[in-house]
Amino acid sequence: xxxxxxxxxxxxxxxxxxxxxxxxxxxxxxxxxxxxxxxxxxxxxxxxxxxxxxxxxxxxxxxxxxxxxxxxxxxxxxxxxxxxxxxxxxxxxxxxxxxxxxxxxxxxxxxxxxxxxxxxxxxxxxxxxxxxxxxxxxxxxxxxxxxxxxxxxxxxxxxxxxxxxxxxxxxxxxxxxxxxxxxxxxxxxxxxxxxxxxxxxxxxxxxxxxxxxxxxxxxxxxxxxxxxxxxxxxxxxxxxxxxxxxxxxxxxxxxxxxxxxxxxxxxxxxxxxxxxxxxxxxxxxxxxxxxxxxxxxxxxxxxxxxxxxxxxxxxxxxxxxxxxxxxxxxxxxxxxxxxxxxxxxxxx
Amino acid sequence: xxxxxxxxxxxxxxxxxxxxxxxxxxxxxxxxxxxxxxxxxxxxxxxxxxxxxxxxxxxxxxxxxxxxxxxxxxxxxxxxxxxxxxxxxxxxxxxxxxxxxxxxxxxxxxxxxxxxxxxxxxxxxxxxxxxxxxxxxxxxxxxxxxxxxxxxxxxxxxxxxxxxxxxxxxxxxxxxxxxxxxxxxxxxxxxxxxxxxxxxxxxxxxxxxxxxxxxxxxxxxxxxxxxxxxxxxxxxxxxxxxxxxxxxxxxxxxxxxxxxxxxxxxxxxxxxxxxxxxxxxxxxxxxxxxxxxxxxxxxxxxxxxxxxxxxxxxxxxxxxxxxxxxxxxxxxxxxxxxxxxxxxxxxx
DNA sequence: CTGAAAGCGCTAACAA
DNA sequence: TTGTTAGCGCTTTCAG
Numbered sequence: 001x002x003x004x005x006x007x008x009x010x011x012x013x014x015x016x017x018x019x020x021x022x023x024x025x026x027x028x029x030x031x032x033x034x035x036x037x038x039x040x041x042x043x044x045x046x047x048x049x050x051x052x053x054x055x056x057x058x059x060x061x062x063x064x065x066x067x068x069x070x071x072x073x074x075x076x077x078x079x080x081x082x083x084x085x086x087x088x089x090x091x092x093x094x095x096x097x098x099x100x101x102x103x104x105x106x107x108x109x110x111x112x113x114x115x116x117x118x119x120x121x122x123x124x125x126x127x128x129x130x131x132x133x134x135x136x137x138x139x140x141x142x143x144x145x146x147x148x149x150x151x152x153x154x155x156x157x158x159x160x161x162x163x164x165x166x167x168x169x170x171x172x173x174x175x176x177x178x179x180x181x182x183x184x185x186x187x188x189x190x191x192x193x194x195x196x197x198x199x200x201x202x203x204x205x206x207x208x209x210x211x212x213x214x215x216x217x218x219x220x221x222x223x224x225x226x227x228x229x230x231x232x233x234x235x236x237x238x239x240x241x242x243x244x245x246x247x248x249x250x251x252x253x254x255x256x257x258x259x260x261x262x263x264x265x266x267x268x269x270x271x272x273x274x275x276x277x278x279x280x281x282x283x284x285x286x287x288x289x290x291x292x293x294x295x296x297x298x299x300x301x302x303x304x305x306x307x308x309x310x311x312x313x314x315x316x317x318x319x320x321x322x323x324x325x326x327x328x329x330x331x332x333x334x335x336x337x338x339x340x341x342x343x344x345x346x347x348x
Numbered sequence: 349x350x351x352x353x354x355x356x357x358x359x360x361x362x363x364x365x366x367x368x369x370x371x372x373x374x375x376x377x378x379x380x381x382x383x384x385x386x387x388x389x390x391x392x393x394x395x396x397x398x399x400x401x402x403x404x405x406x407x408x409x410x411x412x413x414x415x416x417x418x419x420x421x422x423x424x425x426x427x428x429x430x431x432x433x434x435x436x437x438x439x440x441x442x443x444x445x446x447x448x449x450x451x452x453x454x455x456x457x458x459x460x461x462x463x464x465x466x467x468x469x470x471x472x473x474x475x476x477x478x479x480x481x482x483x484x485x486x487x488x489x490x491x492x493x494x495x496x497x498x499x500x501x502x503x504x505x506x507x508x509x510x511x512x513x514x515x516x517x518x519x520x521x522x523x524x525x526x527x528x529x530x531x532x533x534x535x536x537x538x539x540x541x542x543x544x545x546x547x548x549x550x551x552x553x554x555x556x557x558x559x560x561x562x563x564x565x566x567x568x569x570x571x572x573x574x575x576x577x578x579x580x581x582x583x584x585x586x587x588x589x590x591x592x593x594x595x596x597x598x599x600x601x602x603x604x605x606x607x608x609x610x611x612x613x614x615x616x617x618x619x620x621x622x623x624x625x626x627x628x629x630x631x632x633x634x635x636x637x638x639x640x641x642x643x644x645x646x647x648x649x650x651x652x653x654x655x656x657x658x659x660x661x662x663x664x665x666x667x668x669x670x671x672x673x674x675x676x677x678x679x680x681x682x683x684x685x686x687x688x689x690x691x692x693x694x695x696x
Numbered sequence: 697c698t699g700a701a702a703g704c705g706c707t708a709a710c711a712a
Numbered sequence: 713t714t715g716t717t718a719g720c721g722c723t724t725t726c727a728g
C-alpha cells in the first residue's frame with residue numbers, strides 16, 4: 001500500500017504538499033498539483049483513514065446504536081426491526097453532505113453489558129446516536145461526559161443528552177378527536193406499549209386526556225402490551241373472553257404492530273372492523289396499507305428522525321458547549337378505513 | 349480525554365503494561381493489573397480507536413455497501429430497501445463474535461461516482477461487503493487489488509472477488525416443477541427482473557430449462573421487468589390488454605415484489621388467483637404471507653447471506669492469499685396458496 | 697507556494 | 713514480570 005510519503009517522494013514534493021492536493025486546498029501551483037495528482041493516480045494511492053483520524057484528531061464517523069429485535073429471527077412483526085432501515089437512511093443522507101460515515105452497532109437484548117458495547121463504539125466514533133431503550137439515564141450520563149450523544153426517539157425529559165422525538169401528543173390527540181368527534185365512538189379501549197417506553201407513556205397520557213375532554217366518551221378498558229403483534233392479539237382475546245362486559249366500539253393501539261394483532265384477532269372472531277369496532281395504530285408502517293380494512297394511524301417519519309438526530313449530533317460535535325436541545329418532530333394523522341371512514345378514491 | 353500515558357503515569361507503570369491489562373494479556377502480576385484497572389476506572393479512560401488502528405495496523409471494521417432504493421422515500425415496495433436490515437443483522441452477528449464493527453455506506457443511484465464513495469469507505473475499513481449492482485467488474489477489480497472484497501448476492505462468475513449468492517437454480521426449478529407437476533399448469537408466463545442482475549438471469553434461465561423439461565408445458569410469454577411492484581402491474585396490464593391471446597394459467601415472477609404487483613392487477617381485473625391464474629414469487633418477503641391468497645415463493649435468508657459473506661471476508665482479511673471462493677446458499681420452496689395449493693391448517 | 701518536523705495515542709518487538 | 717522505544721500514516725503549524 002502506497003503511503004503519503006511514497007507519493008511525496010515520487011512527485012518530488014513534501015508530504016505537506018501532497019496533503020494539500022489531496023484536500024483541494026489552495027496554495028499549490030497548478031503544475032505541482034498536476035504532478036502530484038498524476039503520481040497519486042499512478043500509485044493508486046488511497047489515504048489511510050486511521051492515520052487521517054489521528055492527524056486531524058477527528059474520525060469523521062458517527063455511531064448508530066440500535067436495539068436488535070427480540071425473539072427469533074423470523075419474527076418480523078417485532079418492535080425495532082422495522083426501523084433501523086429507515087433511520088439509517090436519514091442518518092446517511094445527513095452524513096453524505098459532509099462526507100462522514102456511520103458505524104452501526106446492534107445491541108442484543110440480554111446481551112452482555114450494553115455499556116461495554118457502547119464504549120467500544122465510542123472509541124471509534126466522534127459521537128453517537130442511541131435509540132431509546134438501550135441505556136438508562138445513569139449510563140447515558142456517563143457516556144455523555146466524553147462523547148457527544150443524541151437520543152433517538154427518546155424521552156424528552158432525558159437531562160444528559162440531546163433528544164429527537166416524535167410529537168406523540170398531537171398525533172394521539174388528533175386520532176382520538178377523529179374517532180370520537182367524527183365517528184361518534186364512545187366506548188374506547190386502549191392497548192398500551194411497554195411502560196418503560198417514553199413513546200408509550202406519552203401516547204397513553206395524551207389519549208386519556210383527549211378522551212377526558214369529550215363528555216360522553218370514556219375509556220372502558222386498558223391492556224398493557226409490548227408494542228408487538230402478539231400483544232394485540234392477546235388484548236383482543238382477553239376483551240372477547242370477558243363475556244359479561246359490553247365490547248368497546250373502538251380500540252386504540254399504541255402502535256401499528258399492536259393494531260395488526262388486534263385486527264387479526266377480532267376478524268378471526270367474526271367481528272367486523274370498523275363496523276362493530278374501529279381499530280387504530282401509530283407509526284404508519286407499510287403493512288398497514290395492505291390490511292383489510294387499511295389501517296388508520298399516525299404517520300411519523302423515521303427517516304426524518306434519523307436525519308434530524310444526526311444533524312443535531314454534528315452540531316454538537318462541532319460545538320460541545322451547545323445548550324441541550326430537544327427536537328419534537330411533527331406527525332400526521334393518516335385517515336384510512338379502519339376508523340370507519342369510507343375508502344379513498346383510487347388506489348395507488 | 350485521558351490517554352494511555354495518563355493511565356500509565358497515574359498507575360506508576362509503563363504504557364506496555366497498561367496495554368497488556370487493557371487486552372487481558374497474560375504476564376501481568378495480579379496486583380499490578382488491579383492497580384491499573386483502578387486507575388482506568390478512575391480516569392474513565394477509553395482507548396482511542398484510531399490510535400489502536402494505527403498501532404495494530406488493523407481497523408477491525410468492515411464496510412457494508414448497499415444500494416439505496418430508487419425513487420422517493422415513501423415507495424417502500426422497492427428493490428433493495430427491504431434487504432439492508434436483514435443482511436446487516438447477519439453481518440453484525442458474524443462480527444459480534446470477534447468484536448469488530450460495521451461501517452455502512454448507502455450508494456444512491458445516479459449519485460456521483462460510486463467508485464469515489466467506495467474508496468472513501470475503503471480507507472476506513474479492513475475489507476468490504478459490496479452488494480450486487482454497485483460496481484461493475486472492472487471497478488471491482490481495481491478495488492480488490494488493495495482491499496479484500498466479498499460480493500453479496502453477486503454473480504458467481506465474478507472473477508475478482510469472493511461471492512456469496514443464493515441457489516437461484518434449484519429454487520426456481522423446484523417452483524416450476526411444483527407448478528407444472530403438481531398443479532398441471534401448462535401455459536406459463538414469466539416476469540423477469542432487470543437483465544443486468546445476475547439473480548434475474550439465473551432465475552430466468554433456470555425457469556426456461558425447467559419448463560423445457562416438461563413436455564406439454566410451454567412459456568407463453570415474457571415480460572422484462574425491474575424487480576418492482578410497478579413492473580408486475582405493468583406486466584399484468586399488458587397481458588390483459590392483449591385481448592387476442594389466451595391468458596396463461598400461471599405467472600412466475602422473478603421476485604416477490606413483482607408478484608405482488610401482478611396479483612394486485614389481476615385481482616383488480618376480477619381474475620381469481622390462483623383458480624384462473626397461479627402467481628409465484630421469489631425471496632419470501634414478509635408481505636407475501638399477508639396477501640390473499642398468501643404467496644407461494646422461494647425462501648432465501650438474507651440474514652444468512654450477510655453472515656456468510658462476512659465470515660468469508662474475515663477469512664480473506666486474515667489470509668489475503670486464499671483462493672477465490674463462491675458460496676451458494678440453499679433456498680427453500682415455500683408452498684402457500686397462490687400456486688393453487690389448499691390453505692395450510694392453522695395460521696400463526 | 698513549499699518544506700521541515702512535531703505531534704496524534706497506541707502496539708509490539710526487544711531488552712532487561 | 714515489566715519497561716523502552718520505534719514505528720503506524722497523516723495533518724498542520726511555522727519558517728522560509
